[in-house]
Amino acid sequence: TFTQNIPVEWVESALQLSSKATIRRRRLPSDQVLWLVLGMALFRNEPVCEVARRLNICAQGLATDSLLARSGVSQARRRLGADPVEWLFRRTGEQWGRERYPGDDWNGLQVLAVDGAQLRTQDTPALREHFGSGNTGTHRQTPYPMMRLVALMNVRSHVLLDAQLSPYRRSEMRLADDFLDRIPDHSITLFDKGFWSAARLLRLASGGEQRHWLIPARKGLVAETLHTYNDDDHLLSMKVSPQARKRDPELPETWTVRAVSYEHKGKRRTVMTSLPAQRYDTEAVARLYRERWEIEVGF
Template sequence: MGIRFPILFLFVMSRTLGHSAELSALSQAIDPDWIAQALATTGKASVRKRKLPAEQVVWLVIALALYRHQSIPEVVAHLDLVLPDEVNADIAKSALTQARQRLGQAPLAQLFAMSASCWDERHQSGRAWRGLCRYAVDGSTLRTSDSPENRAHFGAQAYASGVVASYPQLRLLTLTALATHLVRDAVFGAYGTNEMLYAKSLLDRVPDHSLTVFDKGFFSASLLLQLQTKGHERHWLIPAKANSTWERLDPHPTDYRVRMKVSPQARQAEPDLPAFWEVRAIETTTSHGKKRILLTSLMDRQTYPASEIVHQYEERWRIETSYRELKQELLGSELTLRSGTPETVYQEVWGALLAYNLVRLEMAEVATEAQVEPTRLSFITALHYLRHEWGWMAIEAPGKIPAHLTRLRNRLADLLLTEKRGRSCPRVVKKLPARYPIRAVSKPK
């Protein structure tokens, strides 16, 4: 097919120049100038000569997610992150911890913001729907190590019985591109903060000429009107709640305009909200026969047909797999983060998001060359291939690298999913298996 792996081809040059293969390849995806700018802007650039300068620590944080099952010293040795020192070639474990603490989370947050917007804009070209880039907002949680600092900062889930979860948790919300599953932006913090507040902080970063798809839990006049009115051509799509009420404004049976009342509580909190707002309602039936009503700001029926809008909402369901890929595949089901302080937890999450986007970026590049949709490629297979290639190229003879790359390109079919997969059965609550056999109680005679 003439397919190329853009990052992997750079291993040839890295081996020729004598650099660490893994680090040289990754540094071609993330512009070193971005790292320098992030460090300079946040005041974290290394002034004194160190064996592990700030630039190398940035790569260490990203690599901690890519090599989740390796210890921090093993990752440092694997990527050759420590600068040469003829006097003392080793570096103490405490020095690695201190290096991460010196760096903090701000440079990683800024590096993520610069790279994510650049990569997303690069791969939105030709993948827009009727002139609109498509995104989805969704949320999840991550578990942190149980230190007093993390528990005080992030909090934990409390059950109705009064029992508190064994580990602190943080709440994570992402703005993810439907076309590539690249994470465009993210916000996270204390578990007890409502998702609606996190979602509002993402709105200013939603690009113009876009459609953002929400789950029904985000249904709020305040949230949706803020997205719609601030910016240019920023639209939204969301399913109606079961208790939603409105006034129909036209007689069309399945595609009609409605007028809804803004709650007095919302207007009291935000006096600028209107008393009423008009939206478009589209009635549809799922593959399981369940009726659903979608609400949207896309009012023009001719420009935005109802059947295509329904399809956009179906695409939103596939975004939920990105959290599975991040938590189970990239982090290897190690649900508890490494870091023991809130600052390094934030740093670790930004590094994991950067690592996830690096894999998704490579998939988008391959899909462009193969002329297929990036969502047709398997994240699990792509991740395994990349980790495998980074491993053997670091020790392989340079003359054998072209043959390995040819073999890899010929195996691209392994990355292709046969068809788009949907949910095969509706969600149901499964009964947990009993720990002990259940004995039948005999009835009294």
């Protein structure tokens, strides 16, 4: 059943990254351990040995309780390592996340979203040392270590094209920079306002063909109005900060941004976008953010 959607060739390619690759035929060879990890993700409420038994994970045939020891599963997972699993995740995300379905497009563009989250881990000394503690009002640590997750998601199917995990203290914006270049062409990416950055958004728009972005306006932005399409739609010119230009001298001194405003639940909101007004009207842009982000996005 798994191989109907995950080609065996992908598994073979992933196993090339295993730090413990071996030609010896073990009772639990690496290829079957990788299938076992996938089964653990799908049947996460079941004991690992039970998942292995159901999937017949064993070189000799039926994986009975007498043949498959609990210690053997743990040792096999350690031999496999994390790299093959990570590679397979990114390969499947790239394939499935880019697939298009009826009604998937918005005016010819695939709708994606980038957002972050904070997750708790088990409270062990190793995990606490690596991921760190969340913010507290005192010097006391949070009850559990905290990790950051930033993901790139297909809004329609909710398939993750890519994701990055890091210790709590690392910035979500820096994590998002790691997969900006992998955003597909002919797409519109929705961001939370915390990801606002001229360097990041210019890099996204210029790094491919028809790669647009949409993000809420931040308070206190200083801009000059270049053109007014209507009362809710303006073309603005903004300065790129000296700090950003110091980090990247190729950035321009100014950049143009379209600002679209709309009413939602009695409040006036404004979003910034790279979508040209000549092709995407005011109401369409406002409805895109209102419906796709505020209703559909949820990591």
